[in-house]
Amino acid sequence: xxxxxxxxxxxxxxxxxxxxxxxxxxxxxxxxxxxxxxxxxxxxxxxxxxxxxxxxxxxxxxxxxxxxxxxxxxxxxxxxxxxxxxxxxxxxxxxxxxxxxxxxxxxxxxxxxxxxxxxxxxxxxxxxxxxxxxxxxxxxxxxxxxxxxxxxxxxxxxxxxxxxxxxxxxxxxxxxxxxxxxxxxxxxxxxxxxxxxxxxxxxxxxxxxxxxxxxxxxxxxxxxxxxxxxxxxxxxxxxxxxxxxxxxxxxxxxxxxxxxxxxxxxxxxxxxxxxxxxxxxxxxxxxxxxxxxxxxxxxxxxxxxxxxxxxxxxxxxxxxxxxxxxxxxxxxxxxxxxxxxxxxxxxxxxxxxxxxxxxxxxxxxxxxxxxxxxxxxxxxxxxxxxxxxxxxxxxxxxxxxxxxxxxxxxxxxxxxxxxxxxxxxxxxxxxxxxxxxxxxxxxxxxxxxxxxxxxxxxxxxxxxxxxxxxxxxxxxxxxxxxxxxxxxxxxxxxxxxxxxxxxxxxxx
Amino acid sequence: xxxxxxxxxxxxxxxxxxxxxxxxxxxxxxxxxxxxxxxxxxxxxxxxxxxxxxxxxxxxxxxxxxxxxxxxxxxxxxxxxxxxxxxxxxxxxxxxxxxxxxxxxxxxxxxxxxxxxxxxxxxxxxxxxxxxxxxxxxxxxxxxxxxxxxxxxxxxxxxxxxxxxxxxxxxxxxxxxxxxxxxxxxxxxxxxxxxxxxxxxxxxxxxxxxxxxxxxxxxxxxxxxxxxxxxxxxxxxxxxxxxxxxxxxxxxxxxxxxxxxxxxxxxxxxxxxxxxxxxxxxxxxxxxxxxxxxxxxxxxxxxxxxxxxxxxxxxxxxxxxxxxxxxxxxxxxxxxxxxxxxxxxxxxxxxxxxxxxxxxxxxxx
Numbered sequence: 121x122x123x124x125x126x127x128x129x130x131x132x133x134x135x136x137x138x139x140x141x142x143x144x145x146x147x148x149x150x151x152x153x154x155x156x157x158x159x160x161x162x163x164x165x166x167x168x169x170x171x172x173x174x175x176x177x178x179x180x181x182x183x184x185x186x187x188x189x190x191x192x193x194x195x196x197x198x199x200x201x202x203x204x205x206x207x208x209x210x211x212x213x214x215x216x217x218x219x220x221x222x223x224x225x226x227x228x229x230x231x232x233x234x235x236x237x238x239x240x241x242x243x244x245x246x247x248x249x250x251x252x253x254x255x256x257x258x259x260x261x262x263x264x265x266x267x268x269x270x271x272x273x274x275x276x277x278x279x280x281x282x283x284x285x286x287x288x289x290x291x292x293x294x295x296x297x298x299x300x301x302x303x304x305x306x307x308x309x310x311x312x313x314x315x316x317x318x319x320x321x322x323x324x325x326x327x328x329x330x331x332x333x334x335x336x337x338x339x340x341x342x343x344x345x346x347x348x349x350x351x352x353x354x355x356x357x358x359x360x361x362x363x364x365x366x367x368x369x370x371x372x373x374x375x376x377x378x379x380x381x382x383x384x385x386x387x388x389x390x391x392x393x394x395x396x397x398x399x400x401x402x403x404x405x406x407x408x409x410x411x412x413x414x415x416x417x418x419x420x421x422x423x424x425x426x427x428x429x430x431x432x433x434x435x436x437x438x439x440x441x442x443x444x445x446x447x448x449x450x451x452x453x454x455x456x457x458x459x460x461x462x463x464x465x466x467x468x469x470x471x472x473x474x475x476x477x478x479x480x481x482x483x484x485x486x487x488x489x490x491x492x493x494x495x496x497x498x499x500x501x502x503x504x505x506x507x508x509x510x511x512x513x514x515x516x517x518x519x520x521x522x523x524x525x526x527x528x529x530x531x532x533x534x535x536x537x538x539x540x541x542x543x544x545x546x547x548x549x550x551x552x553x554x555x556x557x558x559x560x561x562x563x564x565x566x567x568x569x570x571x572x573x574x575x576x577x578x579x580x581x582x583x584x585x586x587x588x589x590x591x592x593x594x595x596x597x598x599x600x601x602x603x604x605x606x607x608x609x610x611x612x613x614x615x616x617x618x619x620x621x622x623x624x625x626x627x628x
Numbered sequence: 629x630x631x632x633x634x635x636x637x638x639x640x641x642x643x644x645x646x647x648x649x650x651x652x653x654x655x656x657x658x659x660x661x662x663x664x665x666x667x668x669x670x671x672x673x674x675x676x677x678x679x680x681x682x683x684x685x686x687x688x689x690x691x692x693x694x695x696x697x698x699x700x701x702x703x704x705x706x707x708x709x710x711x712x713x714x715x716x717x718x719x720x721x722x723x724x725x726x727x728x729x730x731x732x733x734x735x736x737x738x739x740x741x742x743x744x745x746x747x748x749x750x751x752x753x754x755x756x757x758x759x760x761x762x763x764x765x766x767x768x769x770x771x772x773x774x775x776x777x778x779x780x781x782x783x784x785x786x787x788x789x790x791x792x793x794x795x796x797x798x799x800x801x802x803x804x805x806x807x808x809x810x811x812x813x814x815x816x817x818x819x820x821x822x823x824x825x826x827x828x829x830x831x832x833x834x835x836x837x838x839x840x841x842x843x844x845x846x847x848x849x850x851x852x853x854x855x856x857x858x859x860x861x862x863x864x865x866x867x868x869x870x871x872x873x874x875x876x877x878x879x880x881x882x883x884x885x886x887x888x889x890x891x892x893x894x895x896x897x898x899x900x901x902x903x904x905x906x907x908x909x910x911x912x913x914x915x916x917x918x919x920x921x922x923x924x925x926x927x928x929x930x931x932x933x934x935x936x937x938x939x940x941x942x943x944x945x946x947x948x949x950x951x952x953x954x955x956x957x958x959x960x961x962x963x964x965x966x967x968x969x970x971x972x973x974x975x976x977x978x979x980x981x982x983x984x985x986x987x988x989x990x991x992x993x
Contacts, residue, residue, distance in 0.1 A: 137646065218639075218640075368976055368977065369976075372976070377988075378976065378977055378985060379977055380977050380984045380985035380986065381976070381977035381978045381984040381985070382984040383977075383985075383987050387987045387988075388987070388988055389988075453643060457641075459641070459642055459643040459644040460641060460642040460643075461641045461642065462643065463641070464643070480643070486643070486644070487643060490649070491702070491705070493650055493706075493709065493750075494749060494750050494751040494752070495751045496650055496653075496751045496920055497919045497920050497924055498653065498924075499919065499924035499925070500648065502924050502925060502973065503870075505973075506976070507975055507976045507977075508973040508975045508976050509973075509975060510924070510925075510973070512924065513968075528982075530975045530978070530982070533975050533977065533978070536641070538642030541641075541642055541645075542642050542644060542645055542646050543646045543648060544648075545648040545649050545650045545652070546649075546650055547645065547649070549639070549640060551640045551642065552639070552640035555640050
């Protein structure tokens with residue numbers, strides 16, 4: 121904790137936490153490339169939005185980089201073959217999610233050649249139009265690689281439509297253990313800067329601010345020298361503090377703007393992209409290379425050779441672990457992502473996806489869980505919460521099944537960063553409470569929608585029946601009236617005829 | 629690899645912990661209290677030690693009994709999380725050092741059973757258990773609770789030895805006149821009620837000395853103000869407490885005291901007399917900062933602390949009792965839920981009332 125942090129701590133302006141970062145020595149190892157595994161399994165849903173639709177058949181031969189599943193709908197992303205080989209199956213596989221539920225995936229038996237599909241190389245990528253860049257990014261299946269996995273092209277187009285002035289590039293990497301963004305910035309700074317330039321063109325933003333936590337001096341130095349030629353790309357060190365990489369916090373830190381809770385970053389003229397995404401954008405636009413592999417950190421007490429690995433998408437975690445020397449001792453918990461927000465994996469036979477920034481093999485000491493105790497209202501969670509919430513009050517409401525009360529206290533603003541549970545002296549699993557409540561609320565909302573729809577339909581049916589009955593009655597009445605009128609007319613005609621005959625008789 | 633440990637139910641993030649725990653927090657508070665307590669033992673001899681020990685033991689005993697009656701499965705972990713021990717310790721520091729044994733037992737019963745467990749145990753009580761016990765003892769047994777003893781440091785001439793001390797502790801005979809003394813606040817209150825104003829009474833030969841070093845009559849927590857402040861600074865440095873409550877309590881007490889003393893020194897004690905008496909420092913750093921019964925935001929703690937300080941001064945100055953800290957803390961404890969309701973932190977992206985911030989107008993759009 122630096123002096124300024126200490127000062128802020130005494131003022132009470134000290135959101136977030138300062139966990140041990142555990143980034144080194146893994147961060148100082150050079151990038152290693154994972155050889156092609158015998159088989160890869162590419163999930164159809166590894167992004168936010170609609171799952172991709174397979175466009176290949178079992179038995180078909182594919183090249184590395186070939187489209188195997190196309191985007192469907194406005195918010196979606198295509199999936200490409202991460203190595204050359206034969207499509208061996210299109211079916212279910214355990215998804216990399218703590219539920220352990222299956223998801224659809226395309227499996228490829230690798231032929232070992234790892235042969236790329238021939239792609240056109242753009243002569244002057246920086247001369248492309250904004251829309252053209254976004255189209256190429258969309259076609260390459262690039263999604264937010266910081267973990268959010270939101271399709272990048274959608275954000276680029278959104279930026280252009282909503283008159284963005286600042287592009288924020290997130291290189292803060294505040295999660296402990298992870299160092300893939302750090303490594304990428306150290307080794308591939310020029311490509312990242314190229315990607316930032318393309319994103320500037322595509323979003324129409326005037327300036328790019330790259331936020332890097334000050335615990336990565338090598339990355340800051342590398343990025344500074346790579347961006348030195350470009351006045352509109354600013355490298356800005358930010359204090360190391362978790363969750364600095366959360367978009368709302370980083371926007372405040374770099375621009376001083378606060379995103380209203382019901383708005384998006386674009387509404388305050390800002391858009392946030394990860395450094396990994398910038399790199400992928402560069403590869404997609406300059407070389408026509410789709411997103412088929414990514415850099416990820418393997419770390420944790422049970423990892424034999426911690427470090428950063430370039431891994432083909434769809435590689436099983438077990439293959440990655442086996443290549444890196446297996447487990448050192450026993451892994452008590454497998455986590456995909458960082459320790460603060462990552463998901464527990466049910467087992468190691470799950471594929472890595474576009475959003476996988478790291479695989480943690482936590483040993484028994486790191487994964488040790490303490491028995492939760494009663495809340496002593498110490499307020500540590502209130503001080504730690506980067507959103508200014510009252511986690512202790514919210515969890516008390518949720519425990520008593522009073523979800524409305526928790527929502528009133530700002531449950532919907534919770535970003536599940538885990539600071540509260542990290543500092544809690546009673547080891548209360550606060551984030552689990554909030555996940556539970558959010559899940560419960562959305563289930564309730566769905567149920568409400570369903571009942572409302574049923575009610576509406578029942579009402580409509582009743583109205584229709586009433587209307588029909590009324591119409592029938594009206595029609596019957598009308599017919600009756602018509603009949604009566606006709607009868608009256610006939611009677612009148614008969615009467616007048618009689619009168620006429622009489623008259624005729626009189627005159628006769 | 630053994631996968632059986634991975635088939636355990638999935639756990640939500642985070643998968644790391646800062647390492648803080650309830651017992652570590654309580655342990656730090658106990659470390660902070662230790663110097664002042666040891667000084668008190670030296671100053672008032674073995675009876676003070678017996679009182680301290682029995683108060684803590686009775687608190688632990690009643691806590692164990694309650695946990696057993698609730699049907700708690702992890703009695704040992706809950707019992708030794710330090711909370712009951714700390715309650716007993718704080719209570720002991722506010723009692724007259726030579727109070728008899730049954731004061732400790734009754735105090736422990738009131739603090740743990742009535743003050744804490746009937747509300748639902750640790751974290752659920754509305755009022756500070758130690759202060760509930762102190763006030764209940766004071767109004768029920770005013771005599772033993774206001775019998776202050778002249779400091780008789782251990783090893784000094786006339787100080788009771790171990791066996792003699794045990795007899796004093798267990799028989800609860802009234803103090804011999806030569807040993808009885810009054811605390812500063814009690815003395816001035818009596819003198820004022822007799823019509824002797826402060827300027828005269830403080831100049832008199834019977835006036836208790838106002839000592840920064842703590843060699844004076846009073847409770848264990850009242851005598852060694854400097855050591856209490858030192859303990860409080862330790863708590864601040866280790867992050868167990870924040871500055872809000874202690875600063876607010878001291879300000880709430882010292883500011884009206886200073887104004888009153890400046891206006892009429894014959895009726896109002898000085899700010900330093902207030903701060904050094906009646907365990908004001910213990911209250912500011914250790915009692916008012918109790919997590920459970922004080923607000924959980926910085927702004928709320930400032931309101932709470934100012935209230936404690938001001939009420940203490942009002943009760944001491946105008947009330948029937950010479951001391952007011954315990955009453956003031958209990959009164960403000962009752963207000964804590966209200967303060968918590970109004971002093972909430974601002975949510976990022978929302979205004980103070982919880983409405984989302986306005987989306988800024990686009991330039992040129």
